[in-house]
Amino acid sequence: xxxxxxxxxxxxxxxxxxxxxxxxxxxxxxxxxxxxxxxxxxxxxxxxxxxxxxxxxxxxxxxxxxxxxxxxxxxxxxxxxxxxxxxxxxxxxxxxxxxxxxxxxxxxxxxxxxxxxxxxxxxxxxxxxxxxxxxxxxxxxxxxxxxxxxxxxxxxxxxxxxxxxxxxxxxxxxxxxxxxxxxxxxxxxxxxxxxxxxxxxxxxxxxxxxxxxxxxxxxxxxxxxxxxxxxxxxxxxxxxxxxxxxxxxxxxxxxxxxxxxxxxxxxxxxxxxxxxxxxxxxxxxxxxxxxxxxxxxxxxxxxxxxxxxxxxxxxx
Amino acid sequence: xxxxxxxxxxxxxxxxxxxxxxxxxxxxxxxxxxxxxxxxxxxxxxxxxxxxxxxxxxxxxxxxxxxxxxxxxxxxxxxxxxxxxxxxxxxxxxxxxxxxxxxxxxxxxxxxxxxxxxxxxxxxxxxxxxxxxxxxxxxxxxxxxxxxxxxxxxxxxxxxxxxxxxxxxxxxxxxxxxxxxxxxxxxxxxxxxxxxxxxxxxxxxxxxxxxxxxxxxxxxxxxxxxxxxxxxxxxxxxxxxxxxxxxxxxxxxxxxxxxxxxxxxxxxxxxxxxxxxxxxxxxxxxxxxxxxxxxxxxxxxxxxxxxxxxxxxxxx
Numbered sequence: 154x155x156x157x158x159x160x161x162x163x164x165x166x167x168x169x170x171x172x173x174x175x176x177x178x179x180x181x182x183x184x185x186x187x188x189x190x191x192x193x194x195x196x197x198x199x200x201x202x203x204x205x206x207x208x209x210x211x212x213x214x215x216x217x218x219x220x221x222x223x224x225x226x227x228x229x230x231x232x233x234x235x236x237x238x239x240x241x242x243x244x245x246x247x248x249x250x251x252x253x254x255x256x257x258x259x260x261x262x263x264x265x266x267x268x269x270x271x272x273x274x275x276x277x278x279x280x281x282x283x284x285x286x287x288x289x290x291x292x293x294x295x296x297x298x299x300x301x302x303x304x305x306x307x308x309x310x311x312x313x314x315x316x317x318x319x320x321x322x323x324x325x326x327x328x329x330x331x332x333x334x335x336x337x338x339x340x341x342x343x344x345x346x347x348x349x350x351x352x353x354x355x356x357x358x359x360x361x362x363x364x365x366x367x368x369x370x371x372x373x374x375x376x377x378x379x380x381x382x383x384x385x386x387x388x389x390x391x392x393x394x395x396x397x398x399x400x401x402x403x404x405x406x407x408x409x410x411x412x413x414x415x416x417x418x419x420x421x422x423x424x425x426x427x428x429x430x431x432x433x434x435x436x437x438x439x440x441x442x443x444x445x446x447x448x449x450x451x452x453x454x455x456x457x458x459x460x461x462x463x464x465x466x467x468x469x
Numbered sequence: 470x471x472x473x474x475x476x477x478x479x480x481x482x483x484x485x486x487x488x489x490x491x492x493x494x495x496x497x498x499x500x501x502x503x504x505x506x507x508x509x510x511x512x513x514x515x516x517x518x519x520x521x522x523x524x525x526x527x528x529x530x531x532x533x534x535x536x537x538x539x540x541x542x543x544x545x546x547x548x549x550x551x552x553x554x555x556x557x558x559x560x561x562x563x564x565x566x567x568x569x570x571x572x573x574x575x576x577x578x579x580x581x582x583x584x585x586x587x588x589x590x591x592x593x594x595x596x597x598x599x600x601x602x603x604x605x606x607x608x609x610x611x612x613x614x615x616x617x618x619x620x621x622x623x624x625x626x627x628x629x630x631x632x633x634x635x636x637x638x639x640x641x642x643x644x645x646x647x648x649x650x651x652x653x654x655x656x657x658x659x660x661x662x663x664x665x666x667x668x669x670x671x672x673x674x675x676x677x678x679x680x681x682x683x684x685x686x687x688x689x690x691x692x693x694x695x696x697x698x699x700x701x702x703x704x705x706x707x708x709x710x711x712x713x714x715x716x717x718x719x720x721x722x723x724x725x726x727x728x729x730x731x732x733x734x735x736x737x738x739x740x741x742x743x744x745x746x747x748x749x750x751x752x753x754x755x756x757x758x759x760x761x762x763x764x765x766x767x768x769x770x771x772x773x774x775x776x777x778x779x780x781x782x783x784x785x
Contacts, residue, residue, distance in 0.1 A: 166672060242675065243672050243675065243676075243677060302659060302662075302663060303659075303662045303663050303665075303666040303667050303679070303680060303681060304654070304658075304659035304662035304663060304681075305659075306666075306670065306679040306680070306681065307654060307662060307666065307679060307681035307682070307685060308654055309679075310677075310678075310679040310681065310682050310685070311647065311650050311651055311654070311685070314647055314650070315631060315634070315647060318631070318634050318635060318640065318643055318644065318647060319634060321638060321640055321643070322637055322638030322640070324634065324637055324638070327634055327637070328634065331627065331630055331631060331634060334627050334630070335627055335651065338620070338623060338624055338627070342620075343618060343619075343620035343621075343731075343734055346618075346619045346620035346623060347618060347619050347620060347734075349619075350619040350622075350623065351619050353712055354622065354709050354710060356482060356559050356710075359558065359559065360559075360706070361559060361626075361706035361709050361710055362626075363619070363622040363623060363625075363626040363709055364619060364622070365619060365620075365622065365623035365626065366623070366626055369623060369626070369627065390676070390677035393670050393677050393679055394670060394672075394677055396669055415659075418659055418663075
């Protein structure tokens with residue numbers, strides 16, 4: 154089922170704004186609800202269903218036979234506030250968390266069995282757990298921490314500058330494509346590039362063209378086709394605004410870190426778990442996919458979700 | 470002493486071109502000659518001298534009391550072919566190596582005591598050692614290998630796209646500044662950014678501004694002021710064109726790798742040394758400055774140069 158909910162959202166840096174919350178839910182009524190939130194490019198359509206058969210962004214994780222089996226859970230997700238490109242103002246992760254609470258109110262969901270957040274979704278999940286602890290039993294925070302790493306923030310700031318450079322000359326699409334291409338380097342790893350693109354460059358029209366450029370062209374074009382520039386800018390900023398005291402999180406949190414993640418260093422995940430005191434547990438995955446491991450190492454992520462969510466059921 | 474030498478250079482991808490080789494040499498006549506070559510932004514002025522008192526790009530390494538003491542060596546360096554921005558054609562590292570050989574001919578230098586190359590200079594040094602083995606006793610190759618890593622090539626290709634995006638609208642300076650800023654992220658490490666820029670972002674004129682942005686602004690402006698766009702583009706390409714069979718290098722090579730270098734992974738330096746068979750030896754440095762360690766960890770680099778160059782003297 155899909156729906157839209159108009160709400161007045163009191164935002165941290167932008168006053169009260171009227172926003173439309175677009176959500177999708179699948180799974181049997183009465184089943185425990187799991188909220189799933191992904192990176193800034195994710196959306197409410199997590200996985201294919203009878204009603205909406207197109208592939209979702211986490212199709213391999215929310216599926217029959219998986220821990221997040223929509224026959225046994227209600228899977229709820231939404232489009233991030235700002236994802237439609239209509240809100241041109243600073244957006245905080247606390248705003249996303251509060252929007253989710255409003256959505257749960259409207260859907261009459263008292264308490265989530267779990268909030269599973271990846272990347273930006275992990276940051277939003279941490280804010281949700283800190284601000285609305287009665288609304289969830291457990292958080293699974295994958296590849297996201299209590300604050301962005303300064304190096305990753307610098308990387309994103311430069312991506313936003315690429316967009317600004319494009320906008321100077323009404324080449325918005327080129328700017329956004331370049332920003333996305335730079336982002337791809339942060340989502341993946343040298344190991345993967347070394348394996349996939351290890352051929353000599355070519356000279357095309359007097360210019361050097363490297364082996365990865367076809368891939369990067371495709372990644373840029375695909376992203377530009379589906380992403381409003383304003384949405385990209387404001388959600389990218391939102392990652393950098395994110396900041397949270399782990400001690401304020403009062404529910405159990407499973408922190409999943411990927412060794413080799415170029416955006417979220419393992420040390421930051423360790424700091425998060427330390428700050429959570431007894432409420433945090435850390436699981437570390439090593440993957441050539443780095444930050445994108447959640448989307449690519451789906452068998453291993455599913456095993457972690459199984460351990461965490463079953464452990465949750467038993468322990469509470 | 471500074472000089473200029475007009476030569477006809479037979480280039481790998483661009484035919485025969487008339488180029489001007491600008492060089493600088495300091496130190497006593499008759500002393501053993503060391504050629505010093507740096508990154509693509511380096512130039513002939515390596516260090517301050519009586520004749521040219523302004524700071525050089527490796528001022529802390531070529532100085533009284535250092536291994537590369539200009540009282541005991543003649544230190545020779547040049548501006549890379551293409552650095553003046555007048556040569557708008559693909560430039561290969563073999564072209565740079567051949568240009569150096571022509572320069573040695575003109576200066577009547579039969580044989581270098583050593584070639585010390587850092588980053589691009591290490592690549593050029595490897596080509597020089599492969600193509601002109603009689604012209605040097607030993608190569609010290611710091612933070613450069615026999616081929617670029619595909620991930621690093623992708624990173625540079627995107628920097629060149631930032632320049633191209635700027636050029637679309639005659640915003641060449643903005644494009645070049647952005648390219649340089651992205652390059653800075655590859656030259657340094659998350660550890661350094663984490664220590665220097667760990668404060669919350671600000672909202673300035675409704676936009677998020679991260680802690681590292683002042684630093685990045687300065688880095689971009691400084692670079693744009695001294696670098697022709699064409700020079701940047703062609704020398705950046707040149708790194709990606711670089712490719713060499715280590716087995717073709719017939720002189721002793723000391724390979725210095727920095728653990729944490731985001732452009733030259735340690736594995737590539739190891740592969741280089743393996744390919745050199747008995748002629749290579751590896752020294753590994755760990756530094757929060759990553760690829761820029763050569764310029765920042767000058768005490769430790771000097772110790773390595775001392776061990777290598779003295780060892781060289783004893784062994785040969």
